[in-house]
Amino acid sequence: xxxxxxxxxxxxxxVGVLFLQVLGLATQVKRGGGTDVESTRLIRVWAVxxxxxxxxxxxxxxxxxxxxxxNYFYLRGVRAENRQxxxxxxxxxxxxxxxxxxxxxxxxxxTLVAFKEQFISRTVAAQVIGSSGSDLSRTxxxxxxxxxxxxxxxxxxxxxxxxxxxxxxxxxxxxxxxxSDQSSGVGALLEKTRLQGVLRGTANGxxxxxxxxxxxxxxxxxxxxxxxxxxxFPKGLPIGNVTQVSNGKDLFLNIKIKxxxxxxxxxxxxxxxxxxxxxxxxxxxxxxxxxxxLAQRLPSVPEKPAGATPAAGANPAAPNILGNPAGKPAVxxxxxxxxxxxxxxxxxxxxxxxxxxxxxxxxxxxxxxDSSPTxxxxxxxxxxxxxxxxxx
Amino acid sequence: xxxxxxxNEQVEVYRFSIPVTIGIPLLxxxxxxxxxxxxxxxxxxxxxxxxVTIFFAMARRSPVAGLFTGAAIGLAQDMLGHNPIGxxxxxxxxxxxxxxSLGVKLxxxxxxxxxxxxxxxxxxxxxxxxxxxxxxxxMTQTWSWSRGILAGLANATLGVTLFFLLDKFKQRx
Numbered sequence: 001x002x003x004x005x006x007x008x009x010x011x012x013x014x015v016g017v018l019f020l021q022v023l024g025l026a027t028q029v030k031r032g033g034g035t036d037v038e039s040t041r042l043i044r045v046w047a048v049x050x051x052x053x054x055x056x057x058x059x060x061x062x063x064x065x066x067x068x069x070x071n072y073f074y075l076r077g078v079r080a081e082n083r084q085x086x087x088x089x090x091x092x093x094x095x096x097x098x099x100x101x102x103x104x105x106x107x108x109x110x111t112l113v114a115f116k117e118q119f120i121s122r123t124v125a126a127q128v129i130g131s132s133g134s135d136l137s138r139t140x141x142x143x144x145x146x147x148x149x150x151x152x153x154x155x156x157x158x159x160x161x162x163x164x165x166x167x168x169x170x171x172x173x174x175x176x177x178x179x180s181d182q183s184s185g186v187g188a189l190l191e192k193t194r195l196q197g198v199l200r201g202t203a204n205g206x207x208x209x210x211x212x213x214x215x216x217x218x219x220x221x222x223x224x225x226x227x228x229x230x231x232x233f234p235k236g237l238p239i240g241n242v243t244q245v246s247n248g249k250d251l252f253l254n255i256k257i258k259x260x261x262x263x264x265x266x267x268x269x270x271x272x273x274x275x276x277x278x279x280x281x282x283x284x285x286x287x288x289x290x291x292x293x294l295a296q297r298l299p300s301v302p303e304k305p306a307g308a309t310p311a312a313g314a315n316p317a318a319p320n321i322l323g324n325p326a327g328k329p330a331v332x333x334x335x336x337x338x339x340x341x342x343x344x345x346x347x348x349x350x351x352x353x354x355x356x357x358x359x360x361x362x363x364x365x366x367x368x369x370d371s372s373p374t375x376x377x378x379x380x381x382x383x384x385x386x387x388x389x390x391x392x
Numbered sequence: 393x394x395x396x397x398x399x400n401e402q403v404e405v406y407r408f409s410i411p412v413t414i415g416i417p418l419l420x421x422x423x424x425x426x427x428x429x430x431x432x433x434x435x436x437x438x439x440x441x442x443x444v445t446i447f448f449a450m451a452r453r454s455p456v457a458g459l460f461t462g463a464a465i466g467l468a469q470d471m472l473g474h475n476p477i478g479x480x481x482x483x484x485x486x487x488x489x490x491x492x493s494l495g496v497k498l499x500x501x502x503x504x505x506x507x508x509x510x511x512x513x514x515x516x517x518x519x520x521x522x523x524x525x526x527x528x529x530x531m532t533q534t535w536s537w538s539r540g541i542l543a544g545l546a547n548a549t550l551g552v553t554l555f556f557l558l559d560k561f562k563q564r565x
Contacts, residue, residue, distance in 0.1 A: 136531070
């Protein structure tokens with residue numbers, strides 16, 4: 001007997017070790033269906049605690065070197081880029097005004113149907129410091145944990161779109177399950193066709209939309225948004241675009257999605273730590289019109305120092321009488337023919353009318369009145385300043 | 393590429409210092425977790441902890457030491473993911489045992505033998521992983537021979553280079 005045990009000692013130990021691991025595996029599967037990470041949290045802390053400090057240090061070092069290079073040494077073309085960005089910003093402000101008009105209209109409609117929506121009220125920015133290292137477990141580690149207020153099942157996103165959800169939280173790091181993992185599931189909604197489905201990852205890392213009936217028409221390129229049905233992601237966050245539609249099994253379409261966020265090269269993410277659910281209101285606040293922004297871009301004269309001699313032919317009292325903010329060209333209401341300057345762009349007229357909700361008129365008197373233009377004076381009022389008096 | 397059959401007396405058995413025994417597997421785990429952030433395909437084709445398992449198992453030439461090394465590295469790798477702990481553990485236990493048993497029988501010190509052994513054990517590892525993940529955990533898996541062989545070749549190529557570097561840490565018993 002001893003000789004048999006001695007002869008097969010290695011094999012017996014191998015079988016014993018394998019048996020123990022299979023037993024542990026079976027226990028985990030029975031407890032949580034293979035996805036319950038919390039039951040083994042204590043064991044995982046060791047490995048995470050051993051690896052993540054090095055990752056954090058390496059990412060910090062890399063970022064510092066990048067920052068030093070980009071902020072101090074490599075500044076070529078910054079001025080041109082700055083000019084370009086300013087132009088872009090102007091364009092985006094105009095676009096924002098247009099969109100805010102649409103949003104205001106949507107809010108009014110939502111109020112009518114007592115629609116409750118979720119708002120992102122607080123996010124925490126985090127750095128991605130590591131991954132699981134396996135293509136069969138699509139998770140990443142971020143450098144924020146319990147200490148930063150992160151909790152399990154919080155949504156994680158980038159500016160481009162959603163990334164995943166927080167799976168395990170440790171004191172100073174968290175593990176995020178990406179939407180491309182096969183155990184992930186997100187409630188999704190196609191933007192135009194309004195079809196709902198479930199977003200899932202596949203074994204080879206693709207992202208697919210499931211549960212859309214095969215008799216539906218889904219165009220390639222359509223944008224996919226979160227539906228809010230999973231209670232993790234607020235409704236309306238971008239997920240990605242449809243890249244391929246084919247007939248799948250069980251009467252459902254097989255829809256492949258290209259995620260909007262670049263899941264393979266994540267650097268910084270936002271964790272949604274607080275969201276509010278409230279009823280939409282039609283309160284629009286201060287509205288800004290596109291014409292106002294255009295008018296602000298018109299050439300203006302800088303504020304003159306006190307006691308400076310006005311230009312010949314100009315009315316020295318004009319700025320005060322007009323009640324215009326310093327540096328802004330005075331404009332007569334559009335319905336006063338004499339006020340229309342030949343050189344002023346057409347956009348200037350709507351500004352004067354729209355900024356105060358009516359015709360801008362001159363104040364009764366005094367320099368203090370420039371902060372509160374009176375909108376009640378009718379056009380053609382004798383007190384209304386004429387445009388010729390404005391500084392050119 | 394000569395693969396020499398040797399007796400137990402002829403093969404040399406190596407040991408490693410404690411810092412190397414702990415540090416190299418940890419470093420492999422760290423690199424495996426970090427590099428996919430910069431090179432997304434790295435995790436698909438390269439398994440550094442597997443290479444380290446094969447190296448230690450073949451150098452020590454003790455099946456018991458090999459299987460325990462494989463189990464420890466595999467379980468640590470499992471802990472970094474979110475799948476149940478034990479899938480990599482089982483696969484690397486088998487590889488550790490197999491590599492050290494092979495190391496007892498064959499001289500695997502030259503590059504050609506190392507290339508073939510690493511390629512073979514990569515496929516064994518993939519097969520065991522697939523079986524356990526599919527059969528025990530019910531994970532959806534797709535087996536691809538082309539991908540397996542491609543990844544095996546990539547690991548074998550990297551393994552040959554890596555093993556020569558790790559040879560510096562060997563200590564004769």
